[in-house]
Amino acid sequence: MTIRFDGKVAIVTGAGAGLGRSHALALAARGAKVVVNDFGGARDGTGGSSEAALAVVDEIRKAGGTAIANGANVADFEQVQAMVKQVMDEFGRVDILVNNAGILRDKTFSKLEMADIKAVIDVHLMGSIHCTKAVWDIMREQNFGRIVMTTSSSGMYGNFGQSNYAAAKMALVGLMNALTPEGRKNNIRVNTVAPVAATRMTADVLPEELLKRIQPERVTPAVLYLCSDDSPSKTIISAGGGVFAAATMMETAPVRLDDAELSPEQVAARFGEIANWSSARPYEESFAEVQAFLTLAAA
Template sequence: MTIRFDGRVAIVTGAGNGLGRVHALGLAARGAKVVINDFGGARDGKGGSSEAALKVVEEIRAAGGTAIANGANVTDFEQVKAMVEQAKAEFGRVDVLINNAGILRDKTLSKVEMADFQAVVDVHLMGAVYCTKAVWEIMREQNYGRILMTSSASGLFGNFGQSNYAAAKMAVVGFMNALSIEGKKNDIRVNTIAPIAATRMTNDVLPEAMLERIRPEQVTPAALFLVSENAPTKTILSAGGGVFTATQLVDTAPVYFSDKELSPEALEANFAKIANWNTARPYADSNAQVQALIEKAIKSMQA
């Protein structure tokens, strides 16, 4: 069945360039009315201009689609609320939010200034929080919403010189985990994409030969799937170069130590058993994980 967004209204942040632009074009081509949000800053978040957002709006309109531009800075909650109010006034609802806006200020922890660390966290994490908070009640009232977080391999697995970026990118996964539970009864589905694509964010980070093989257009199908009507929820998809993987947080089977056995030395001696990834499995929520540990403790004490 063809995935369409007819009658749906989408907000895409950071949509003036790169992945956000392609996500927005893809939504519009499939029938969505799109709010093109872009602060217009440089890759490090400095500066600001509405020119990029307006160009994407022109592209969409030239192709017969419907779009408006918005220059809100996602780190300013008042501006974000005004953006959502504009979308509601213009189109009557908000069905899809893609939290794509991002900046880079790469330095090792020993060299990074705390202001730069904070700026990256503010855009990636708090920008996603502010935008999500601003649309949440609308989506609850209409009993429908699709929200996409943007993470990264740096957040999921780590990368040298990106402690600020990695911290923020892993944080949005935790945000998704909680919201996918909170939004369930109102059919608000929350997912995460971890893209690999040639954009201004990666132009001097990845080798040129690789950049030629990882176009943003190869990532957007995953984004559109994750905000579609039949999307899953609490799902992380990595996407790049036409290749896709699913990522989960998993836990190994609980290993019990009695009070008599319990010591740091016992943990060291049995660490291979504790970290036996052949026993790993995901949990629906934190309660399920805690319950598994407590049940193991109770059964072991009774044995």
């Protein structure tokens, strides 16, 4: 079955270049009306220009699609609210939100200034929260919504010199997890993509030959699937270079220590059993994990 977005309205943040541009062009090519949001700042979030967003809108229109540009800074909730009002005035609905906007301020933790930490969290985490909050009630009233967060392997697995970025990116997985049950009854599905792509964010950290193989267009199919009517929910898709994988949080089977052996020494002695990954499984929601612990504790 062909995935189409005819009649749907999609907001893509950070869509002036890289991954966001690729997502916006692909959504428009499959029938969506696209809001190309881009603050137009540099990679570290400084500056600002509407040129990039307008250029993408021009590309979409020349290809026969429908698009408008918006220069809201996702770190500013008032600007985001104004953007969503513009979208509602123009199109009357919001069906899809792709939270893609991001900046980098990479330094080792000892060299990071608090301003570097705040700036990265404000764009990645708070920007995604602002945009999601601004469209949430609209999607609830429509009984339809597809929201895609953008995480990173740096957050899921760690990366030297990216503690600010990693913290923000992993927080988005928690946001997805919590929003999934809240959106369920109104057909709002929240998912996450973990991209590996050649963008200005990775331009100086990967060799040229590799960058040619991981163009943003090789990530976008995963995002479009997560935006589709038949998308899953609470799913992380890692994507890069035309390669795709699903990721999840896992936990080993819980191990109970009797009161007589309740000590740090016994935790150490039985850690091999506690950390037996062959018993690992994901939990659907927090309560399922708590219930497993309570059941064993009461045994």
